[in-house]
Amino acid sequence: MSNRLSYSVLALLIFMISSTRGALIHVNQLGYYPQHKKIAIVVGTTLDSFSVVAVENNKAVFKGKLVSGGHWDASDENTMIADFSEFNTEGQYKISVGNDLSSYPFSIKPHVHLELSKASIKAYYFNRASMEIEPLYGDKWARPMGHPDNEVEIHSSAQSANRPAGTIISSPMGWYDAGDYGKYIVNSGITTYTLFAAYQAFPEFYDTLKLNIPESSNNIPDIIDEILWNLRWMLTMQDPDDGGVYHKLTTAQFCDFIMPEEDDGTRYIVKKGTAATLDFAAVTAQASRILRKFESEIPGLADSCLNASMRAWEWARKNDTVTFRNPTGISTGEYGDRSFKDEFHWAAIELYVATRIDSFFTIAQKNKPSKGYGIPGWNSVNALGLYTLVLTQDSLTSAVSKDTIKSDITKLADSLLVRYQNNPYRVSMTSGDFYWGSNSVAANQAMALVIASRIEPKTEYTNAANATLDYLLGKNPTGYCYVTGMGTKKVMDIHHRPSGADTVTDPVPGFLVGGPNPGQEDARDFYDCPGYPSKLPALSFVDHLESYASNEVAINWNAPLVFLTGALESILGNGTINVKRTAVVKHGNLLPLIRAGKNGVFVQLSSNWRGTVTLNDLSGKVIQKCGIDTNGNAAFKVKHSNQIMIMVIDAISKTGEKVHYLTRLNLVY
Ligand code: G3I
Numbered sequence: 001m002s003n004r005l006s007y008s009v010l011a012l013l014i015f016m017i018s019s020t021r022g023a024l025i026h027v028n029q030l031g032y033y034p035q036h037k038k039i040a041i042v043v044g045t046t047l048d049s050f051s052v053v054a055v056e057n058n059k060a061v062f063k064g065k066l067v068s069g070g071h072w073d074a075s076d077e078n079t080m081i082a083d084f085s086e087f088n089t090e091g092q093y094k095i096s097v098g099n100d101l102s103s104y105p106f107s108i109k110p111h112v113h114l115e116l117s118k119a120s121i122k123a124y125y126f127n128r129a130s131m132e133i134e135p136l137y138g139d140k141w142a143r144p145m146g147h148p149d150n151e152v153e154i155h156s157s158a159q160s161a162n163r164p165a166g167t168i169i170s171s172p173m174g175w176y177d178a179g180d181y182g183k184y185i186v187n188s189g190i191t192t193y194t195l196f197a198a199y200q201a202f203p204e205f206y207d208t209l210k211l212n213i214p215e216s217s218n219n220i221p222d223i224i225d226e227i228l229w230n231l232r233w234m235l236t237m238q239d240p241d242d243g244g245v246y247h248k249l250t251t252a253q254f255c256d257f258i259m260p261e262e263d264d265g266t267r268y269i270v271k272k273g274t275a276a277t278l279d280f281a282a283v284t285a286q287a288s289r290i291l292r293k294f295e296s297e298i299p300g301l302a303d304s305c306l307n308a309s310m311r312a313w314e315w316a317r318k319n320d321t322v323t324f325r326n327p328t329g330i331s332t333g334e335y336g337d338r339s340f341k342d343e344f345h346w347a348a349i350e351l352y353v354a355t356r357i358d359s360f361f362t363i364a365q366k367n368k369p370s371k372g373y374g375i376p377g378w379n380s381v382n383a384l385g386l387y388t389l390v391l392t393q394d395s396l397t398s399a400v401s402k403d404t405i406k407s408d409i410t411k412l413a414d415s416l417l418v419r420y421q422n423n424p425y426r427v428s429m430t431s432g433d434f435y436w437g438s439n440s441v442a443a444n445q446a447m448a449l450v451i452a453s454r455i456e457p458k459t460e461y462t463n464a465a466n467a468t469l470d471y472l473l474g475k476n477p478t479g480y481c482y483v484t485g486m487g488t489k490k491v492m493d494i495h496h497r498p499s500g501a502d503t504v505t506d507p508v509p510g511f512l513v514g515g516p517n518p519g520q521e522d523a524r525d526f527y528d529c530p531g532y533p534s535k536l537p538a539l540s541f542v543d544h545l546e547s548y549a550s551n552e553v554a555i556n557w558n559a560p561l562v563f564l565t566g567a568l569e570s571i572l573g574n575g576t577i578n579v580k581r582t583a584v585v586k587h588g589n590l591l592p593l594i595r596a597g598k599n600g601v602f603v604q605l606s607s608n609w610r611g612t613v614t615l616n617d618l619s620g621k622v623i624q625k626c627g628i629d630t631n632g633n634a635a636f637k638v639k640h641s642n643q644i645m646i647m648v649i650d651a652i653s654k655t656g657e658k659v660h661y662l663t664r665l666n667l668v669y
């Protein structure tokens, strides 16, 4: 071979290698809803088309063009977008580009996020303090009870006349905050709120959602039972003498990676603060409103919550600048905050909505953010008040303008929407959003979009929220599916004491990890691991047990995932119902058009016909009956699919012709 030829071959080889090296296809590793937006992200390719390939036989079932998505500074990549929204046949697929590149598998099916939705709530059960996790509910993650917390000590920072340092009080239940065993009121605030908000927004979905927890057989929805486990703990954190609320209940330092029952360090009740007290006031006011519905199951709890809220509010009004810093000798999570305007705004709105006393709303207005609302976090809670106004929009007094609520929330959502539309990964995240817990920033962005859709029903808001869930489940630069127990490229070594200390290989499922964080605050603590693979914001992630700054889990990070998955299952989850006429008996000359949509079955005759249509079960019993209207149409609401029904049409035409038409319908998603 001549030199020149061998150089050309070498050049070609280098080109071929470089054009596929680092080439990746990122998908939502759980999957996509049949009738909705479906996007994959391709990086590192020079090719311009892609295929959707069936897993069972490797056959291409759909082909599309790759469209440039632009350059993302957060990962320093140029992306190509593969949009296969048009393809909606249920099944298991991969995306492939050229001959060598394919994605992890994914499904296209209705209710594709239902199991995730359940697991994301069940994670709270796994993090319950003061309770054994029984095998019946916890499977291989069963463990003995940890931290009864029925004898905890008032720390000197929290002492008062009636409760001097060393006083023993009882403060059981609650969820462990995260990978540690502390219980922190500030972080419980936004978390408990968000779970309640999920229920408030989508009660029909949660009323029947079973999680297999110890309370599953009572008459309260499981998500509410789960929330009550924490709410009841929160109530114990209020000083009965003055209404102020203690900031946290923890040991003096973080314990080692041991199981809950092995942690026998003294647990302290630490110092009151304005943020904790206002967050408590907000959540208990919200709880009083939502729990009213279950008065016969939990008599008096709604009233107790409202009382507790008002007492906390009074304390905070008198003590409006008590910041929390770890007192000497205590080094567990700080959750310190310096500004309380947002906590006042939120708590005042909750008290207004719970009591309908307008003067609370006046105080909320005084504390309204002057520059508009931002995405909430544990130390920034303005938006939670706005969400409550959106979710209760039809039951407010005239003190509130619905137009203002709408413009406030759509301003926030529209800015996220524009970011999503222009982002190379089709997500609203920007480089500045990558800090400790960045995955929760993404999930909270999606939640804001969903909340906006409750007052301004734009499909694009829901699409953008759905695309954000895709990001969390694998359509991101690291390619990790960021929820434990889910997807193919799994997070395994989470910073979560029970997951690290038990003998089970798989981490406790259903937890969203903190995610990429260029702050890398834990880097100095890595003793025996390769550390972060990159300094870039969206790539600053390592699936390592010691990475508490990128791979821990936390209750406030899971909460928007709960909201988001419940929302998407409620809004997009149902497939279109297909009607299969598997047997037809006809008397008379009639061929009705029977169609199915998202909400039911429609029968269309011509305007010539009058009569009735019934839907019957297989025993012939009439389940629904409907007259044929003047246009010749009849419509039935059908909520549940996967059922077989018999439809009977009895009609008479204007000319006196009679028909009896009977068909067996398979209603399938
Ligand atoms: O909010 C700012 C943001 O505006 C700025 O752009 C960004 C860039 O520096 O920083 C952001 O602040 C970060 C803050 O988290 C955001 O919530 C701080 O840098 C970061 O240090 C801070 O980290 C907190 C971390 O504790 C350390 O204090 C996390 O929020 C918080 O979730 C985490 O909480 C711990 C508990 O203390 C203990 N239990 C586990 C839990 C989870 O890791």
Ligand code: 9MR
Residues within 6 Å of the ligand: 178, 179, 180, 254, 332, 333, 525, 548, 552
């Ligand atoms: O394990 C702790 C984790 O839950 C916290 O979020 C994190 C930040 O407060 O701190 C972790 O504990 C680390 C400590 O701060 C520094 N030494 C190593 C600890 C991890 O094992």
